[in-house]
Amino acid sequence: MATLELSSVRKSFGATNVIHGIDLAIAHGEFCVFVGPSGCGKSTLLRMIAGLESVSGGEVRIDGKRVNELGASERGLAMVFQSYALYPHMSVRKNLSFGLENVRMPQAEIDRRVAEAARMLRLEPYLERRPGALSGGQRQRVAIGRAVVREPKIFLFDEPLSNLDAELRVRMRAELGALHERIGNTMIYVTHDQVEAMTLADRIAVLRDGRCEQFAAPLELYNAPANEFVAGFIGSPRMNFLKGTLAAAGAGDASVALAVGGEVHATGLTAAGAKRPTAGEPVTLGVRPEHLQLVAPGAGQADMKVDLTEQLGGESYIYGSLAEGATLVVRLAGQTRIERGQSVGVDFAGSSSLHLFDGEGKALARRTA
Amino acid sequence: MGRAIAFLTRTRNPGRVDWTDLLAYAYLVLGVLLILAPVVWLFVSSFKSQRALIESDPRFLPYEQVTAVLPGSSRPVNLVEWTAPDGTTRILAQLRLSGANVVLADPAKPDETFQVPRRDTRPHEIVRARFENYSEPTLGGGAAGTFRFGLYFGNSVFVTVVATLMTLAISSMAAFALAKYRFAGRDVFMLLIVATLLMPATVILVPLFIVVKNFGMLDSLWGVIIPGAATPTGVFLLRQYMLTIPDELIEAARMDSASEWKIYYKIVLPLALPAIAVLAILSIIWRWNDFLWPLVVLSRSETFTLQLGLSSFKGEMLDATHYLLAMTVLTLLPVTFVFAFLQKYITTGIANTGMK
DSSP, X not given: OOOEEEEEEEEEETTEEEEEEEEEEEOTTOEEEEEOSTTSSHHHHHHHHHTSSOOOEEEEEETTEEOTTSOGGGSOEEEEOTTOOOOTTSOHHHHHXXXXXXXXXXXXXXXXXXXXHHHHTXXXXXXXXXXXXXXXXXXXHHHHHHHHHTOOSEEEEESTTTTSOHHHHHHHHHHHHHHHHHHOOEEEEEESOHHHHHHHOSEEEEEETTEEEEEEOHHHHHHSOSBHHHHHHSSSSOOEEEEEEEEEEOSSOEEEEETTSOEEEEOSOEEOSSOOOXXXXXXXXXXXXXXXXXXXXXXXXXXXXXXXEEEOSSEEEEEEEOGGGOEEEXXXXXXXXXXXXXXXXXXXXXXXXXXXXXXXXXXXXXEOX | OHHHHHHHTOOSBTTBOOHHHHHHHHHHHHHHHHXXXXXXXXXXXXXXXXXXXXXXXXXXXXXEEOEEEOTXXXXXXXXXXXXXXXXXXXXXXXXXXXXXXXXXXXXXXXXXXXXXXXXXXXXXXXXXXXXXXXXXXXXXXXXXXXXXXXXXXXXXXXXXXXXXXXXXXXXXXXXXXXXXXXXXXXXXXXXXXXXXXXXXXXXXXXXXXXXXHHTTOTTSHHHHHGGGSSOHHHHHHHXXXXXXXXXXXXXXXXXXTOOHHHIIIIIIHHHTHHHHHHHHHHHHHHHHHXXXXXXXXXXXXXXXXXXXXXXXXXXXXXXXXXXXXXXXXXXHHHHHHHHHHHHHHHHOOOTTTTOO
16 A cells, blocks of 8 residues: 655745645555646656655655655655666666665565566566667666566656657557556656656646646546646647637526637536636637537638648648637548638537636636537 | 787778878877887886996997906906907907007906007997896895885885775765765865865975874874875866766665665766776876875885885985886886776776666
8 A cells, every 4th residue: 555645745946946835645556647848846746755855845645654854765665767767887687686685685585576577577688788788668668677676655757758769658658557557556657748648647637837737537637627727738739728708607608709709609518616707707718629610601600711731631630810810720530621721610609618717717617528 | 919900000091091191100109209218218228237327328228348357367357349450350358548558468368468549449248138137126135235125015005005995985985975965065165175286295295294293103104195095186086977977876776775875886986987997097106106205204114115215226325226227117017007907997988878
C-alpha cells in the first residue's frame, strides 16, 4: 500500500514562489500524471515528492506519514529521470543492482530481482554492457529497470519518454502502461505531452504556474474542464474560444452574443460550479473542433473564411477566420472538398458539446454529448 | 611498428606531400628537438668522466683520455697520438712539456725519450661510457661514499606517494562539495581557495616554517608532506571537472539510497578519473621535484629526499658533476614511468555516455 498526499505544498526559491500550495491525494495503485506547459512547476513538484527538493511549506505524506524531513534516500521511492541518468561507468547489471546493494540486500535476492527485471524489460542480452553501448530505447528500459528492481512504494517518472523518437515513444508508452498493469504500484508521471497524459493516466493533475487547475480522470478533464485553461490544454487541436456577452440566461439555456457578430442560443445546459450565470456578463464560448458543424454560408450563427485545410485521410481539419481576427478550427470526419478561400457557415447551437466560461475563465455551464 | 610508421608519415592528403606537410613536420621536429635535446645531452653527459665535465668538453660522446703506467713509475701518464713527418702515427706516452715541444717516449721503452712539436700530437682518446657514475653512488665505492641512494630514494617515494594520496583525497572531497552541494558561502569559499593561488610560495615560506617548527615536524618527512597536502590548484582543477558531471546522476544515486560517501566514491570519483589522473601526475611531479621546501624542513641527511641528496654533489669544496648527472637521470626515471602509465587515463573521458 502506498498513498501520497500533498497538503498545501509550497516551494520558493529565494523570493520567487514556484509552487503556490497544491493539495492532492493519490490513492494506492493509481497512475497519476502531472501535466502542464513548461515552467508550470510539475517537475519541481515531482522532485519535492522525491525528496530532491526541499519543501518550503505544507506537508508531503506517504502512507499518512509526514516525509518533509526525510532525504531522497530514505523515502523508499524510485525515479526515472528525463536524461535516464544511468551510471556511465557501470555495466547494466551494476546499474540495476546499485540501489539494492545500498540497502544491503542479500546477494541472492539482488540477483533474483535483477534477473526478473531484465527478463521483463528484455535487457538480458545487454546486462554486461555499459550504458554508452546501448540505444536510446534500451537505456530507457534500463532506467525503468533500475526503478523496478527497487520495488518502491511509488514510482516517479520525470518526462521519461521525451528523448525518444516518435515511434519508440508510442511503444514505450504502451510498455509503461503494461508495466503499471502488471505491478500495480502507485506511479506519478510528469509530462508536457497531453497524449501521454490521456493514454496513461488514471487521473491527471493539470498544473499552471505552480497551481493545480484540475485533478480528475482524463475523460472528465476532456468533457468537463473546470476552466478555460484546462479546456484549452487538453484536446488537440485545442478548443475554440469565442468571446461574447451573455444576452440571456435561464435554468437550462443561455444566449451568447458573440463579439464577432451573431448570437448563439444554446439549450440543454447544466450548470458547472456554484456561480449562477447572469445576463450581461462577459463570457467565453468554448467548442471543440470535433463538435462544430459546418453549414451553408449564412445558415449558421457565423460565417468563416477558410484559410487552410489539412487532409489526414481519415479526418480533415478546416482552419478559418471569422470577423475581427478570431480564428476557428473545425474537425470533419473523412475527407472534404472544402478549399482555401471558400466561405462556410458555422453552427454552434447544434454542437453536441458546448462550454461557457465566465470572465475569469471559470466554467459556468456546459452541454456534453 | 607499422602503425607507428603510418602515423608518422601521415600527410594532409593521402599519398601526396603538400607544402603545409613540410611546414608542419619541420615545426614538430623543431619542437621535439627543443624538448628532447637537453634530456639527451643530460643522458649522454651522465656517462662522461669528471674531467671531461670540468673541462666542459663540447663533444657529444663521452671521450676519455687513455693513460698508461710506465714501468719504473707509479703515476699514470697520458697517451698521445703523434703524427710523424712521414705521415705515420704512433701512440706514445707524454712525459712532460718542454716549451713548444713535448717530450714523448714509447710506453714499452720509457727510457728512450724524444721531443716533437706539440702541434704534431693530439691526445689519445677513446669513447667509453663511465657506468661507474651510476654504480658508485648507488652501490657504494669510489668518491661517492656519503651519498645513500637507497635511503634518499625511499624518502622521496614515501613523500611523493603519501603526499599525492593526501592531495587527491583532500582535493576531491573539497571539489565534490564545492561543485555539487548548494550551501551558503560556497562561492566565497571557492574564491578564497583560488585566491591563495596568488600567494607566492616564497612569501609564506617563513610563516610556514614557524608553524611546522612549532608542530615539531622539523626534520621529519611529515613536515614536508602535510603543509602542501591541500592544493588550491587541485581543488580548482577537480571542481571544474566535477561541474561537468550531471546533477541527475547524483540525484539518481540518492534515489538509489546511496549515502553521500557512497556517491562520492562510487559515482563522483570514478567519473572524475581523468581529472584525478591529471592531478595525480601533477602532484607526483611537484613532490618528486620539490627542492626548496624539503631544504627548509630537512637538515639531517637521514631524512633527505633525492633532490636534497643530489645537491650534496655540488658544494664549495666538491664538484661531482659526473655523479650529479648520473643520479639526475635515475631521478628522472620514476616520474617518466608514472607519466607514461597515467597519461592514458587523461584521455579516457567516459563521463557523459550514460545520459540521453
